Amino acid sequence: MRTDRTGLALIEEAIQLLRAAPATVYALYCGGTVPFLLSLFNFFVKMSYSRSAEAECSVSAVLVTLAYAWAKGLQAFCCRELVRAYTGNVERWWKPKTMLAIWSRQIAFQPLGLFARPLAWLLVFPVIYVSAFFQNLTVLGGARQTDIRKSWELARLWPGQSCTVYGLLSLLALVVFLDLCAITYSIPFLLKALFGVESFLTRSYTWMFSPVLIIALGAGAHFIIDLLAKAIHVIRCCDGESQTTGEDLLRRLKDFQNREGVFRAP
Amino acid sequence: MNLTLQRCLIHVDREAVARCPVCRNYFCRECVTEHEQKFLCSSCLQSMAAGVKPARRNAGRFMLVIRMTIGLAIAWLFFYVIGQLLMLIPPNVHDGSYLRNLGQ
Numbered sequence: 001m002r003t004d005r006t007g008l009a010l011i012e013e014a015i016q017l018l019r020a021a022p023a024t025v026y027a028l029y030c031g032g033t034v035p036f037l038l039s040l041f042n043f044f045v046k047m048s049y050s051r052s053a054e055a056e057c058s059v060s061a062v063l064v065t066l067a068y069a070w071a072k073g074l075q076a077f078c079c080r081e082l083v084r085a086y087t088g089n090v091e092r093w094w095k096p097k098t099m100l101a102i103w104s105r106q107i108a109f110q111p112l113g114l115f116a117r118p119l120a121w122l123l124v125f126p127v128i129y130v131s132a133f134f135q136n137l138t139v140l141g142g143a144r145q146t147d148i149r150k151s152w153e154l155a156r157l158w159p160g161q162s163c164t165v166y167g168l169l170s171l172l173a174l175v176v177f178l179d180l181c182a183i184t185y186s187i188p189f190l191l192k193a194l195f196g197v198e199s200f201l202t203r204s205y206t207w208m209f210s211p212v213l214i215i216a217l218g219a220g221a222h223f224i225i226d227l228l229a230k231a232i233h234v235i236r237c238c239d240g241e242s243q244t245t246g247e248d249l250l251r252r253l254k255d256f257q258n259r260e261g262v263f264r265a266p
Numbered sequence: 267m268n269l270t271l272q273r274c275l276i277h278v279d280r281e282a283v284a285r286c287p288v289c290r291n292y293f294c295r296e297c298v299t300e301h302e303q304k305f306l307c308s309s310c311l312q313s314m315a316a317g318v319k320p321a322r323r324n325a326g327r328f329m330l331v332i333r334m335t336i337g338l339a340i341a342w343l344f345f346y347v348i349g350q351l352l353m354l355i356p357p358n359v360h361d362g363s364y365l366r367n368l369g370q
Contacts, residue, residue: 043345043348043349044352047348047349047352047353048352048353048355048360049360053349053352053353054353057346057349057350057353058346060345060349061342061345061346061349062342064345065338065341065342065345068341068345069338069341104330104334105330107334107337107338108330108333108334108336108337109333109337110337111337111338111340111341111344112337112340114340114341114344115340115344205365206361206363206365209365210360210361211352211355211359211360212352212360244287244304250303
């Protein structure tokens with residue numbers, strides 16, 4: 001367990017963890033997030049441009065809700081895989097009973113975050129605790145009875161580090177958002193300059209300020225940064241849990257024992 | 267906190283040798299028991315051993331189904347409100363024609 005780690009060092013370690021993570025992590029994250037993002041974008045477009053938006057709103061919201069529930073389940077499984085990659089723990093989350101327990105707890109508790117997070121942002125101060133609580137709940141899965149309480153306890157650990165991490169992640173999210181805007185806005189003009197493809201997008205600039213496009217780009221930026229945020233919380237949760245379980249020491253001892261010749265008799 | 271300076275919660279004349287990871291109190295060798303590679307005090311071990319009784323488990327499942335339904339309803343409400351807010355935005359903002367009007 002390392003409590004002396006700075007926010008920047010934690011982000012670097014999380015990036016290293018993502019680099020070393022197996023393809024399953026990315027497959028699970030994309031498998032959950034991409035369908036949700038597509039359904040969300042479809043919902044935004046329908047609600048903004050469709051003439052029957054009023055009538056379709058409730059049904060379309062149901063579809064987005066189902067996509068959200070799907071995404072939350074797969075994100076929790078993705079975090080279990082990240083925990084496996086970080087700790088080398090061979091706990092089997094893919095048993096149908098465990099998967100169902102994780103999924104049901106995610107569906108039951110994560111939607112509260114949809115309202116709690118914006119409220120926390122408005123009040124500014126509790127945002128690090130509220131966001132960390134819901135991220136920790138994704139990491140721990142929620143299959144055990146104690147996971148909710150533990151998520152809150154872990155969210156309150158090392159507040160200074162949390163503040164630095166959230167500050168840096170917000171800055172990074174802004175940069176990613178601006179990057180996505182630059183890419184999206186330049187594509188029609190690049191097509192025109194390189195291949196002579198003329199479209200309504202190159203004749204007017206007004207589409208760039210469409211609220212739907214801006215919200216969709218914001219959601220895209222959020223979900224790109226979210227995987228990094230999850231990796232950070234995986235590390236924080238594992239380190240926080242090690243305070244009482246001593247698992248990090250057992251892991252290090254096992255590594256030490258596995259090293260060739262350390263305990264070889266003379 | 268230094269463990270050697272602590273005293274057992276039950277036997278105050280004895281030095282503490284372990285801290286229970288559940289209740290966070292200090293105990294002497296006699297008052298802790300090893301359970302799944304952790305030293306727990308007797309009261310925490312008892313409450314763990316009592317576990318979840320079948321009747322409570324069924325009630326827990328029922329509660330979980332209710333919580334899931336409430337969770338889905340909350341998520342639906344959130345997206346429904348977002349949809350309603352998007353519908354409140356005037357069409358000239360969506361298609362950007364308000365920018366042309368501003369320019370004139």
